[in-house]
Amino acid sequence: MKFSKATDYALHYMLYLAATGSDKPIGVVQLAEKQGVSPTYLSKILTKLVKAGLIESASGANGGYSLKRKQEEISFLDVIHAIEGTASLFECGLKHGPGCLVQQVMVEAEERMEQYLRDQKISVLAEQYSAAQAK
Amino acid sequence: MKFSKATDYALHYMLYLAATGSDKPIGVVQLAEKQGVSPTYLSKILTKLVKAGLIESASGANGGYSLKRKQEEISFLDVIHAIEGTASLFECGLKHGPGCLVQQVMVEAEERMEQYLRDQKISVLAEQYSAAQAK
């Protein structure tokens, strides 16, 4: 039970995009070199974000990925769900009727975490990130 | 990013032990058949719980596993940590100084979930479980 590296990459990429604030798309290789990550694998991850509607892709020369308009609304949870999926973290595989107590507790615990992640907006973090970079 | 089935099994087993409340140990096969799980695999999981100090094992005839004395104190988090490990769910693998903002947010989110799981005691759930069984 661990968050995948893909989520790690995706969050950092989103944070970078928001912090840069440029309208111009940013290529994959540029970020990959900066973070020491495989460019092609990062591309695969960003495809998921595009399908989730969080970012846009532009092909051709000077292409790359850029944030969509409503970036202020994008939360950590949005990114995580786009990568990890929206399925519940815990699925009771036993057969003892529908009302599994264990399941209820785990879902509630998950909800606590998700609620916090929902409140964490990428844009807010980006400001702190920019401030840290500037000094 | 999902909880493993092992955690599922372990939680249900602990709940059953607490609900039964018997001093006599309960064998693995008894539970495995009841839940439709591989007995030998369940045994492997319970070994982890023993090493974590949550339950005790008894060999020989009429042997099995039984709760330790301080069962009222055992929480969901104890069981989960025994199976999944105590490592953080999120580890930033990038190289951009020690104060990773993403890491901080994720750790805080994890803490929210763990705090809730810490408050959920097995013994309390066991009472509800017994009540549901009785009716």
Place this chain on the structure above:
DNA sequence: GGCACGCTACTCGGATAATTCGTGTCCGAGTGCAATTGG
């Protein structure tokens, strides 16, 4: 009748395979830019 011994059956425990999921890589399709060439 009581006790000691040995046997048997049952249990746990670690060592050993199969499967799934995450990670990483490669190559082809598509697109925009730009130089070139003709009007």
Place this chain on the structure above:
DNA sequence: CCAATTGCACTCGGACACGAATTATCCGAGTAGCGTGCC
């Protein structure tokens, strides 16, 4: 000089291997209970 065209380089996107972790299984070591035989 301007514009259409053609070529190219750069980009994304899906298809293809590799590896680790989880899941599952088998078999051996150890232990407690029980029957039997001896004192």
